[in-house]
Amino acid sequence: MSLRVAEKLSGRFRYLADDAPKGALVGLVLRSAHPHARISRLDTRAAEAVPGVHAVVTTADVPAGFRFGLRLKDQPVLADGVVRHLGEAVAAVAAETMEIAAAALAAIDVDYEILPPVTDPHVALGKEAVALHDGGNLCHAFDYLKGDVAVALEASAHTVDLSLDTPRQMHVALELEGGVAIPGEGDLVLRAPAHDPHHVRHVLSELTGLEEENIHVVGSPIGGSYGGKEDLHVQPVLALLGLKARRPVRLVLSRPEAVAAGIKRHPFSIRLRAGCNADGRLTALDFDAVADTGAYASHGPEVLETAMECAPGAYDWPSVRLAGRLAYTNNGISGAFRGFGAVQTQSALELAIDALADKAGVDRIAFRRLNLAAAEGPGPLGQTMVPMLELEPLGEALAALPAVPVGRPDERFVAGTGVALIRKGEGFGGGGPNGALGRLALGFDGRIRLETSLTEMGQGLEAAALAALRQAFGVDGRDVGLRIGETAVGNSGPTSASRGTQIAVRLVRKGAETMRQALGAAAARKLGGAAEDYISGPGGMFRADDRRNRPDIGFAALAEGEDIAVDVEIEPIETHLDGLACHTLFTACAARAFILVDRWTGRITCTGIDVLPACGMPLVPAAFDGQMAGGAAQALGFCLTEDLLATDGSFAARNLDGYFVPTIADMPPVRIHPLVELDARDPVGLRGAGEIGLNAVAPAIACAVRDVLGIPPLRLPVDPDWVLDVLEARR
């Protein structure tokens, strides 16, 4: 058992906001009670006068026009004259106690001039809509065209029309967004969960005017994120409060604040038309999607691009038209969420694939295998890609899954099965921060450690990196270590897009040979001989020709007076295609889901899930399985229970009692069948496991619903009310 696991289990583990320096102030944020309004007056004088208040910050404390974001920078730290969503931060205070901070918040005087909210993304894109940003409400657009879709559909033997609306899913990491700012003399330490500490530091440097080298950001560990903490959350406000108060400040959101102001999954509204020949060969796909990014872009443009790139699925289409639009509205903020746009479009596509297979009279799995994209590419947008030889083996494995008895036919329950086969880009599309810096070093504690700014959020990056270190140097657990998730080490890029663990392991493997030489050279300096005479092993260095039980020199002794370290760099793989961002590296996964529909109530129960990920040989099988089962649970919620409904810019739930995260009773057995052998020609050899299970399971459940009801669901999560109507209509 690793130390970390033991700490987590015994309650000794510390998350970044668990501890604050003695005397730390309490931070609280004043949030807008309106989804769309102009701030006509903002007076903080009374709040500043409350005894025990050390700082009150508003947009006046922010450089004029400052905005943050990933690619599109459009989000103010504190409302800059206008609020665009309910719960938007307007001002913040730091005070000696929670009570004083609350009193200070209450003393802030704000006058709002209420504006009509823009809540329907389709309406937002219309000509008459009120523009929420200077450039209008079209946040991002994606278009791709290959062949003449209209002609091809006309000539198709079978076509299907389908529409699907997907939910505003909430991440619900159990750890709330929060952190601690510790200002010093001309510098700042900021501890708050983050996927990319270097990016946070960069933004904070621009915000505060401090040089990057004077800001130290710690972003790991994270108590759950799933993408929800990928963008900056409390960091900018915390930095402002800490620097203004010149005292440490701790700020942790309440759950209602996180529900109102936190990042959500983009709701998509999809319409598609697809066709095939009489023999079941796909002919054309015409795919339109409108996504709701809410008040700010966050990762919206990248989400839209990934969604559209994945819309054609794992299939070969002679002609394709893709059109995606990302709209600004006053519905909170949507951003990164595990599955990253793709799960929305994949669900719609796989429903269409089943519908076409049924029309063509071809078995649904056979239909998929018949139409798989070529292994060598080109990719879904015609791009060159890393060969992907696992699609057909996956189809074969899917077909070979043992049948599961669904019990005898029953008056009450109707049973159904769904399958899906998908691929999703890994890492970032063209221009994204795909490269990574890292370092292998021998510490004075005698541990060979990996230094990387990648972060641990429960995905098992630490365990995988430690396993890779042990493997690479033939050593024990006590000989390896990590320094991760902070800006004191090299920039390894974001821990997202399923790349974190994969990159960490590649950093170890790439630097291992040079590091082994460096270790050998150091041993030679200390003991005589040549570098090649020594190899690393449990506890230290051994003479290659005389391997005894004890090392000739222990690692701690080896490190004395030496600086044994190797910088490692992973070069980014870039892909650009006529200005379209697209991926080079893909991961494939298949899934099967079983459901029962209760005819009395329309309720759907998922009774079994199979996941077939093609990620190569997992380093830590239990962690790998955990990613698949966890993704399956989030997929189940996406399909059956989870949606943060918005009315007039206000969410129906303000806490977890009205938002239905699956509990243990909702989870059926999840069986994982990994495809561990990747093709020898595969240059990467290992794929990230973070998202792909979710991406495959959601469409499989959606297809199971269609299997039972005969028609595809119009929206996810599937509403029991609609199920009853469909069952009634069928009688």
Add this chain to the structure above:
Amino acid sequence: MREAIRFLRGDQIIELFDVAPTETLLDYLRLRERKVGTKEGCNEGDCGACTVALGRLVDGRLVYEPVNACIQLLGQVDGCEVVTIEDLAEGGALHPVQEALARHHGSQCGFCTPGIAMSLFTLYHQPAAAPDRKAVNEALAGNLCRCTGYRPIADAALEVCFAEPDDKFSRQADTIVEILSGLRDGDEIFIGDERSFFASPASIDSLADLYARHPDATLVAGATDVGLWITKQLRELPKIIWLGRVAFLDRVEPIEEGLIIGATASLSRVEPEIARLDPDLGAVWSRIGSKQVRASGTVGGNIANGSPIGDTPPMLIALGATLELRKGDTARTLPLEDYFIDYGRQDRGEAEFVTGLFVPAPGPNDVFRAYKLSKRFDQDISAVMAAFLFTVEDGRIIHARIAFGGMAATPRRARRAEAALGGAVLAEPGTWGRALKAIERDFAPISDMRASAEYRAKAARSLFAKALVEAAGMPSERTRVQGHREAAEILV
């Protein structure tokens, strides 16, 4: 009279004189003890990250139950042993449930882990639990985990939670029982002054007296609802009268004609007894809130707060339960359905409080059915809660009591449907039509995030038909099926 609360923490008896009326156990642990292993995930009892175990004496036996520390008032732990995640390990060795979680990789980000471990700790100490997934599901219904999909957690639970307990708590049980017995002094507790206090009366008379003097005080039984007034609605509640130590108010007494339930008997204590009246009562009972909520929440509270969506009232109304109230020296009883007047309005006078209820057992000619329909199987407020009692003679329904929750501003009987059902023949579904139609006129439900008005109406009719089908004993139907768990069994 005591001016402090006392509880057992490790091997120490903690005595606190400074207890603010609405201070929570979670704040005490994290801010005063600085034990931050117990996590805050929602502060409303929905996620279970703050789960701790309370050891209490029940009939002289030491029983560990899980509670949500975020909505547990600190004063409520008087007389208990408080066990948190930091207390489980023994020397350097983890507790068996912690070991099993580690072995099965049941902790990813780890934030829910302390709460999960504490829930499993109570399952580990639960006597004679059947070693199956159902028991595990029930034990963990109140613990959200967003990382694992629960699979490794369930595996860990199945591996260790059903053996004879062998940990420091089981080995020291006699000592703990002795200490807790010693803490049961039967004294009145009053901390604070006349304007702001936490009080814990020890008898019904002293309660009546105190409440008469402070009719503006808030009565707290389990605090699973009042806790939310504090953490969610941020209400100022300066005067708290906690009912948990009032003698005899927590009685659970099975008699020939039915069951007597004291107002402060916890839902978990009532569970096995009520299930004996009818299995459907047990099935629904096990889905009220979560284990944490049932360990604190009470039947009296579930009724007294007058919620239109409490799960117990429709069932109890269908069974013909009567409610007993007291004010000063005066007691009165009334049919339970008459207690609910309108939304937020109950038939309870100033300084009057619920003391208990009587639940008649169904007779030999009665068929009882109860269905809880919610978005999520466990730990979810009902969209529709339905209960039916049909009295059958010679295959005819001669009398019916039908009550619904979630369909109106109060839990309410479906009088039109009841009347229209008179004389219906169970074997002839054609004779049910009038009643199935009538129920549509009994209610005008509303739409909310749990269900639309249309769905509620459809589901009410559907559940009514289901109850009739089951009462008629139609062979093709699986009866007494609540949903997911039984549905999964079809796959066997």
